[in-house]
Amino acid sequence: MAENNLRISSNSIFLIFSDLDGCFLDHHDYQYAHTIDQARTLEDLGIPLIFNSSKTRSEITLLCAEIGNHHPFIIENGAAVLVPENYFNFRPKDRTSSAQYEMFQLARIKGYWLECIASLKSDFPGDFVSFQDLSLADVMDLTGLVKGAAIAAMERQFSEPVMWLGSQISKTKFINSLQRKGATVTQGGRFLSVGGNCDKGRALKWLRDLYAANNSIKSVNDLAIGDSENDLPMLEVAMEAVLIRSPSHKFPKVNRADGLYKSKKFGPRGWTEEVSSWLKRHKLS
Ligand SMILES: [Mg+2]
Structure with missing residues (x-):
């Protein structure tokens, strides 16, 4: 080294x-x-x-x-x-x-997961928002990050954060749907993270x-x-x-x-x- x-x-x-x-x-x-x-x-x-x-x-x-x-x-x-x-x-x-x-x-990179999440919108109306739906101001508001840090947080290459707004039962169904598409879904401090097999x-x-x-x-x-x-x-x-x-x-x-x-x-x-x-x-x- x-x-x-x-x-x-x-x-x-x-x-x-x-x-x-x-x-x-x-x-x-x-x-x-x-x-x-x-x-x-x-x-x-x-x-x-x-x-x-x-x-x-x-x-x-x-x-x-x-x-x-x-x-x-x-x-x-x-x-x-x-x-x-x-x-x-x-x-x-x-x-x-x-x-x-x-x-x-x-x-694998993020594009694939964005398509998967978008395809579930009609099955789970109003149950979630993901980073791609949010403005910089929204992300600053939801995370408490200042502007530069929020911009850096939005520069994702491999995964998409999803904020869950619906019931616990719908959440489980949502996660199962994504898993069937090959996603790994993990619960972080604030968001569900949807990404690849890692x-x-x-x-x-x-x-x-x-x-x-x-x-x-x-x-x-x-x-x-x-x-x-x-x-x-x-x-x-x-x-x-x-x-x-x-x-x-x-x-x-x-x-x-x-x-x-x-x-x-x-x-x-x-x-x-x-x-x-x-x-x-x-x-x-
Ligand atoms: Mg933590």
Whole structure:
């Protein structure tokens, strides 16, 4: 690896895969005031903080530039992995390069899903709106994002957010209809995300294997941190997992017997608390 001094201990490297909204970022105001110091500590320790989010490439690129994170990240619920150029010596040939990142696509692009969603409009009248129906002002209003951030949120390449307005029964039918068309539908903090056959867990494994291959090691000690249902696939495949307490919903049910921790504090404060505990458990701080 060109520029990175990874922490290696007992022939193992340490990685953190983290969701953004409600975890690294506050659910309400999207701030990272309570996590930024811990992020800097991880950087000093040589532990990559890898964002694994339903957010777009544009959104995560902005955040990484702002906080000085130079590590790969995973976009749109596992649809693609973005790796800074020259970060890994060895990587798959099937990739596209632009704006100092290489992109490895793990799912089909958005156009197909837009057609699927549009075809369900008449069966579910008034039950949902998706990003393609919304103006910039609507998105700012629904998400609480400021203008630049809302524009970045609308630059989706692989998936379409849908806000559900109808009943729970209709919602289940809607999801089933999309699944029959091959879609993966996940519930995020605010929106249903409709995309291809991908999830945060498969993308985590893909990137974990790439780290292992590039560092000639067999064992990766990874921690996944999330708060919502769309985080479950990564919370179930990482060596250890943390659920962050949410002010807006209960803990989702994680299907694993051990290595699961639940934060006492909400959101970013819980994130910092649990990263500290993980560092102590592994004697890294
Ligand atoms: Mg979240």
